[in-house]
Amino acid sequence: xxxxxxxxxxxxxxxxxxxxxxxxxxxxxxxxxxxxxxxxxxxxxxxxxxxxxxxxxxxxxxxxxxxxxxxxxxxxxxxxxxxxxxxxxxxxxxxxxxxxxxxxxxxxxxxxxxxxxxxxxxxxxxxxxxxxxxxxxxxxxxxxxxxxxxxxxxxxxxxxxxxxxxxxxxxxxxxxxxxxxxxxxxxxxxxxxxxxxxxxxxxxxxxxxxxxxxxxxxxxxxxxxxxxxxxxxxxxxxxxxxxxxxxxxxxxxxxxxxxxxxxxxxxxxxxxxxxxxxxxxxxxxxxxxxxxxxxxxxxxxxxxxxxxxxxxxxxxxxxxxxxxxxxxxxxxxxxxxxxxxxxxxxxxxxxxxxxxxxxxxxxxxxxxxxxxxxxxxxxxxxxxxxxxxxxxxxxxxxxxxxxxxxxxxxxxxxxxxxxxxxxxxxxxxxxxxxxxxxxxxxxxxxxxxxxxxxxxxxxxxxxxxxxxxx
Numbered sequence: 001x002x003x004x005x006x007x008x009x010x011x012x013x014x015x016x017x018x019x020x021x022x023x024x025x026x027x028x029x030x031x032x033x034x035x036x037x038x039x040x041x042x043x044x045x046x047x048x049x050x051x052x053x054x055x056x057x058x059x060x061x062x063x064x065x066x067x068x069x070x071x072x073x074x075x076x077x078x079x080x081x082x083x084x085x086x087x088x089x090x091x092x093x094x095x096x097x098x099x100x101x102x103x104x105x106x107x108x109x110x111x112x113x114x115x116x117x118x119x120x121x122x123x124x125x126x127x128x129x130x131x132x133x134x135x136x137x138x139x140x141x142x143x144x145x146x147x148x149x150x151x152x153x154x155x156x157x158x159x160x161x162x163x164x165x166x167x168x169x170x171x172x173x174x175x176x177x178x179x180x181x182x183x184x185x186x187x188x189x190x191x192x193x194x195x196x197x198x199x200x201x202x203x204x205x206x207x208x209x210x211x212x213x214x215x216x217x218x219x220x221x222x223x224x225x226x227x228x229x230x231x232x233x234x235x236x237x238x239x240x241x242x243x244x245x246x247x248x249x250x251x252x253x254x255x256x257x258x259x260x261x262x263x264x265x266x267x268x269x270x271x272x273x274x275x276x277x278x279x280x281x282x283x284x285x286x287x288x289x290x291x292x293x294x295x296x297x298x299x300x301x302x303x304x305x306x307x308x309x310x311x312x313x314x315x316x317x318x319x320x321x322x323x324x325x326x327x328x329x330x331x332x333x334x335x336x337x338x339x340x341x342x343x344x345x346x347x348x349x350x351x352x353x354x355x356x357x358x359x360x361x362x363x364x365x366x367x368x369x370x371x372x373x374x375x376x377x378x379x380x381x382x383x384x385x386x387x388x389x390x391x392x393x394x395x396x397x398x399x400x401x402x403x404x405x406x407x408x409x410x411x412x413x414x415x416x417x418x419x420x421x422x423x424x425x426x427x428x429x430x431x432x433x434x435x436x437x438x439x440x441x442x443x444x445x446x447x448x449x450x451x452x453x454x455x456x457x458x459x460x461x462x463x464x465x466x467x468x469x470x
Contacts (some may be wrong), residue, residue, distance in 0.1 A: 008177045016166065023162050027155075034154045042147050043114055046127045046140055049083070054131055054138040057087045061095060061134050095136060106139040110245045116144070132286040183208050187215070199226040214420045250276040303344040307370060307377060308333050314349045321354065324360045329353075333370040336378045338447055341423065348420035351442055352381045355414070359385030359439075376426075376447050382440040393430045421445070 020317050060061075084101040088094055088109050098104070106126045107115055115126050123144040187202070194200075199222040204215040253273040260266035317327060322329060356366045364384040373377040421428045426445040433440045 008174065008181060011177045012170060015036050016170055019169060020166070023166075027159060027162070029156050030158055031151075034158075035151050038147065038151050038154065040123070042142065046083075046114075046142055047126065047129070050085070050127050050129045050138045050140045053087070053140065054136065055057075056131055057096065057138060058131050058134045061136060082146045083140065085138060088137045088139065090130075090135040090137065099189070106141050108135050109139075121186065124192050134205050145361065171379050180208075182212055183353070187211070192217075197229065199223070199229070225276050247280060250280065303342055304339040305345075307345055307379075310340075310342055310345050311349055311368065312345060314353060318350065318353060322357055325357050325360065325364075327357050327360050328363075328365045329368065330365055331368045331370075333368075340377070340445060344420045344423055346416050348443070349379075351408055351414070351416045354382035356381055356439075356441075358383070359383055361385070372447075375444075377445045379443040379445070380440060382438055384433065384438040387432060387437055387439040388430060417441075418444075 001047070083098075085098045086094065086101050086105075086106060087096040088105060090109065092105070092109050094103070102119065106124065107117060107128055109128075112130060114126050115128070117124050117126055117279045119141075124141040125144055125147065126139060126141040128137060187207070190202070201219045201222065202215050204212050204219065209214045250273055253269050253276055257266050257269035258274060260269055311331070311333070315331075353366065353368070360366055360383045366384075367380070367382040369378075369380040371380075417430060421443055424445050426443055429442040431440050431442065432438070
């Protein structure tokens with residue numbers, strides 16, 4: 001691909017090439033017009049000279065019967081004479097000829113009008129006219145080279161100014177291009193003077209109309225960059241804040257294991273140490289998942305897959321936790337064959353089911369229902385845990401929000417779920433399980449990501465919706 005090293009040079013070169021091409025075509029047209037118009041003028045003058053000569057020949061021939069001079073004429077036309085003429089009778093008898101005219105007729109005596117003839121290697125333009133009163137014919141000829149010299153002088157008078165104008169035109173185009181590109185240079189200087197973290201929008205209103213699109217796209221890019229920086233800063237702050245406590249607990253349990261006086265005390269400390277490491281790993285995984293969701297690139301960077309197959313993967317991955325808590329899973333998936341982006345749906349289902357399993361009592365039941373209709377996909381996950389009070393359901397979607405201190409989670413599960421639902425343009429509702437106790441989380445996702453549901457699901461009175469948080 002050809003690299004554009006200088007837009008200014010490219011514009012100047014393009015303009016000069018275009019103008020040169022136009023001048024060449026214009027020159028050809030002008031030269032053709034000059035030759036055509038001058039040829040017509042020369043022919044008119046030649047015809048007028050023939051009429052004058054014919055009038056004189058008629059008068060003299062009527063009185064003397066001849067016009068032939070006494071001195072012999074040369075046998076070939078002389079290049080020193082640009083115009084020559086002859087007077088002949090209709091029977092082909094010479095009556096008169098000019099100096100330098102040949103003895104034989106320029107053209108046949110029965111020919112009339114304009115003709116081009118070649119005499120002794122030279123091209124002549126001839127004109128023959130017959131007298132109306134006398135049996136005479138006048139033949140007059142002019143060297144074609146004489147005509148060409150006059151046309152060449154006229155063409156040179158037009159060509160020279162055009163060629164001299166090209167350098168002036170190049171300087172003018174260079175100056176105009178430099179002036180037109182000054183806003184781009186100012187924009188470059190403004191961006192160059194900024195620091196790495198300065199993402200203040202550019203003043204698009206002061207830019208020329210041709211550069212407003214560039215300025216708008218740069219502002220859009222800086223806006224995305226600002227969001228990315230904020231996400232990185234928030235992720236760093238969250239990770240530093242949230243990892244401090246579990247890492248301190250891991251260190252404490254390691255110290256307890258070192259000071260243990262008995263094998264049972266040491267085993268207990270090591271078990272607590274492993275649990276702390278698991279909690280830290282789970283927190284890091286959720287932090288990374290939340291950071292990816294906030295970047296907005298998860299849905300577009302993953303393939304679509306049937307939600308039922310994604311659910312099967314989630315249950316397979318959570319099997320150790322399900323067995324540990326001795327919880328039963330009941331799955332109902334009538335007609336749930338909708339295909340949605342795999343990774344965000346996996347994150348949503350994993351966090352919902354993991355929360356439901358961890359909050360359910362030993363021997364409890366977690367109910368999962370997937371229902372598909374022309375309105376979209378409905379996902380229902382119900383547990384038999386303590387539930388969430390109505391007044392706390394909106395705040396439960398906030399980051400690092402723990403409703404009770406008895407649960408050792410990170411407070412990110414429902415926040416991740418809310419991010420996924422918002423990413424997929426869906427809706428989230430929470431309500432009391434039936435039969436109580438427990439919590440039911442109801443999620444509606446449109447079949448086409450990015451399109452709001454045509455027929456919204458009914459919500460119970462007093463139940464929050466994800467959109468109500470805005």
